[in-house]
Amino acid sequence: MTTPTIVVEAPFSHPSPWTEFWQSFRANRGALIALIYFVSLVLLAVFAPILAPHSPIEQYRDAFLTPPAWLAGGSWQFILGTDEVGRDILSRLMYGARLSLTIGLVSVLLSLIPGVILGLIAAFYPGRIGDAIMRFMDVMLALPSLLLAVAIVAVLGPGLTNTMLAIAVVSLPSYVRLARASAMTELHKDYVIASRLAGAGQLRLMFNTVLPNCMAPLIVQATLGFSAAILDAAALGFLGLGAQPPLPEWGTMLASARDYIESAWWVVTMPGLAILITVIALNLMGDGLRDALDPKLKKLA
Amino acid sequence: MFSFIIKRISVAIPTFLGVTLLAFALIHMIPGDPVLLLVGERRLDPEFYRAAMQRLGLDQPLYVQYWDYLRQLLQGNLGESIVTHEPVMSEFLKLFPATVELSMAAMLFAVVCGLAAGMLAATKRGTVIDHTVMGAALTGYSMPIFWWGLILIMVFSVHLDWTPVSGRIALEYDIPAVTGFMLIDTLLSGEAGAFKSAVMHLILPAIVLGTIPMAVIARMTRSSMLEVLREDYIRTARAKGLSRSRIIIVHALRNALIPVVTVIGLQVGTLLAGAVLTETIFSWPGIGKWLIDSISRRDYPVVQGGILLIATLIIFVNLLVDILYGVINPRIRHSR
Numbered sequence: 001m002t003t004p005t006i007v008v009e010a011p012f013s014h015p016s017p018w019t020e021f022w023q024s025f026r027a028n029r030g031a032l033i034a035l036i037y038f039v040s041l042v043l044l045a046v047f048a049p050i051l052a053p054h055s056p057i058e059q060y061r062d063a064f065l066t067p068p069a070w071l072a073g074g075s076w077q078f079i080l081g082t083d084e085v086g087r088d089i090l091s092r093l094m095y096g097a098r099l100s101l102t103i104g105l106v107s108v109l110l111s112l113i114p115g116v117i118l119g120l121i122a123a124f125y126p127g128r129i130g131d132a133i134m135r136f137m138d139v140m141l142a143l144p145s146l147l148l149a150v151a152i153v154a155v156l157g158p159g160l161t162n163t164m165l166a167i168a169v170v171s172l173p174s175y176v177r178l179a180r181a182s183a184m185t186e187l188h189k190d191y192v193i194a195s196r197l198a199g200a201g202q203l204r205l206m207f208n209t210v211l212p213n214c215m216a217p218l219i220v221q222a223t224l225g226f227s228a229a230i231l232d233a234a235a236l237g238f239l240g241l242g243a244q245p246p247l248p249e250w251g252t253m254l255a256s257a258r259d260y261i262e263s264a265w266w267v268v269t270m271p272g273l274a275i276l277i278t279v280i281a282l283n284l285m286g287d288g289l290r291d292a293l294d295p296k297l298k299k300l301a
Numbered sequence: 302m303f304s305f306i307i308k309r310i311s312v313a314i315p316t317f318l319g320v321t322l323l324a325f326a327l328i329h330m331i332p333g334d335p336v337l338l339l340v341g342e343r344r345l346d347p348e349f350y351r352a353a354m355q356r357l358g359l360d361q362p363l364y365v366q367y368w369d370y371l372r373q374l375l376q377g378n379l380g381e382s383i384v385t386h387e388p389v390m391s392e393f394l395k396l397f398p399a400t401v402e403l404s405m406a407a408m409l410f411a412v413v414c415g416l417a418a419g420m421l422a423a424t425k426r427g428t429v430i431d432h433t434v435m436g437a438a439l440t441g442y443s444m445p446i447f448w449w450g451l452i453l454i455m456v457f458s459v460h461l462d463w464t465p466v467s468g469r470i471a472l473e474y475d476i477p478a479v480t481g482f483m484l485i486d487t488l489l490s491g492e493a494g495a496f497k498s499a500v501m502h503l504i505l506p507a508i509v510l511g512t513i514p515m516a517v518i519a520r521m522t523r524s525s526m527l528e529v530l531r532e533d534y535i536r537t538a539r540a541k542g543l544s545r546s547r548i549i550i551v552h553a554l555r556n557a558l559i560p561v562v563t564v565i566g567l568q569v570g571t572l573l574a575g576a577v578l579t580e581t582i583f584s585w586p587g588i589g590k591w592l593i594d595s596i597s598r599r600d601y602p603v604v605q606g607g608i609l610l611i612a613t614l615i616i617f618v619n620l621l622v623d624i625l626y627g628v629i630n631p632r633i634r635h636s637r
Contacts, residue, residue, distance in 0.1 A: 143611070
């Protein structure tokens with residue numbers, strides 16, 4: 001039985017937006033597990049020099065293709081085994097996490113920031129400028145992201161920096177479209193009109209008034225963009241167009257793995273598992289964020 | 302209807318022109334001398350250099366060059382390969398059927414398995430089956446397909462020895478290319494065992510390429526099915542005493558398919574991007590492998606032409622899907 005005092009108290013104690021968001025995110029078990037995994041991965045990447053048992057590029061000449069520790073012939077010195085030139089796979093994966101996370105972060109930022117600016121411009125100036133921007137984005141969308149990234153890297157040359165640039169360029173259209181679409185729906189709301197009448201300048205309207213209210217879908221898109229960036233970067237690495245050996249990028253590690261399908265399954269399996277689990281985790285987090293941030297789907301109390 | 306088609310086409314044309322501009326710019330953004338890049342030599346003697354420059358039109362101002370490029374394009378001339386000296390267009394046409402065959406097999410796999418899995422998950426909502434199917438779909442959706450291909454080769458080709466590792470057909474068969482589609486050509490040739498060999502070569506690449514579209518279709522089918530199952534006419538059908546399977550297959554699926562069909566159309570781009578990776582893993586002689594090989598050979602006319610052709614293809618297919626969708630669903634036709 002509830003006492004009247006409790007019922008009266010409830011409506012007056014609104015949880016802060018953060019608490020509300022966190023409660024709704026936490027309710028999604030998959031997203032929570034994914035978040036825990038992701039935080040651990042970030043920690044592993046940051047502290048790789050301390051945590052990794054070996055150097056990622058040191059070649060142990062007497063330990064080529066050593067199987068993982070739990071198999072016959074394996075040793076606890078190399079927990080996940082060694083590759084074709086005797087490098088410790090676990091250490092390479094840990095250092096590889098640094099590369100993948102950097103690629104994800106840098107390319108998301110490099111496309112999110114210009115994407116939001118272009119999207120807001122397209123929304124605020126829907127005439128010739130907005131049209132030109134959106135037409136250009138349509139052209140970029142005519143090619144699937146991986147193919148466009150391949151084309152860009154073919155021009156700029158392979159390598160880690162160009163991979164990040166290419167991925168940033170190919171993911172630009174999705175941010176532009178999203179920022180424009182959500183800004184357009186906000187533009188006609190009373191608070192924007194009120195702020196305009198109160199004399200707010202165009203820049204202030206764009207970034208202080210409208211943008212904060214468009215953030216929810218952009219945050220979700222950025223999470224999904226992060227996972228797409230890791231996948232595309234790995235694919236470029238696999239094709240020999242991304243990070244170059246001996247860099248321990250997860251996709252690059254798989255480029256030479258094809259030759260060991262018959263003899264050393266762990267060389268093939270481990271880097272791919274790292275990519276797969278990380279991408280799954282990011283996608284789960286994206287789903288959780290969307291459910292927690294989207295007021296339409298939010299459970300009504 | 303006619304004005305609807307005209308409107309869709311008039312949107313596609315500027316996009317196509319933009320893509321030609323992109324492909325044109327591509328060759329000029331590569332660091333290095335475009336003459337040397339296009340002739341494929343390190344150094345040329347000055348006289349020959351001037352001749353090549355004139356032949357390629359590189360001594361003209363950029364807008365004249367672009368105009369020439371566009372005019373050549375519309376006549377189907379995309380330049381020739383530095384390596385094989387064959388026209389880019391004829392190389393593309395020779396390899397294209399292999400990619401189409403692979404993509405169609407992948408799509409067949411994706412549609413059949415995706416629809417079945419999505420329907421199963423929707424009808425068993427909230428059960429272990431639903432969670433398993435959706436977990437598998439999430440995994441498929443997140444899959445690095447180049448790794449997935451390696452794993453399938455490792456398990457099914459190397460350890461179980463069920464399927465061949467690469468190529469389109471076993472070396473012992475010499476099949477004349479009539480249509481370019483191996484499945485049809487092997488049947489036409491009448492050679493015993495050739496068709497079976499072609500099918501066995503096709504299975505793994507088709508599964509790899511179809512994995513992501515399958516996951517997308519399964520998710521889409523499930524959510525669209527769940528929405529439809531809540532509708533009043535489903536309750537009416539149930540009240541009339543129709544059997545459960547009849548309600549699901551005849552009443553629900555037909556309506557749930559509308560958004561699914563659009564998603565299938567949108568997967569063409571995914572398929573062509575995936576073909577680059579799948580063809581590389583399985584040494585499948587299609588346009589994806591052709592593109593990657595030409596990048597590593599620095600065969601820039603082929604890279605330029607290949608990218609342009611693939612983009613054009615995607616624009617064309619999207620246009621077709623748009624128009625077909627308008628034909629099927631009049632509401633779309635009149636709302637735009």
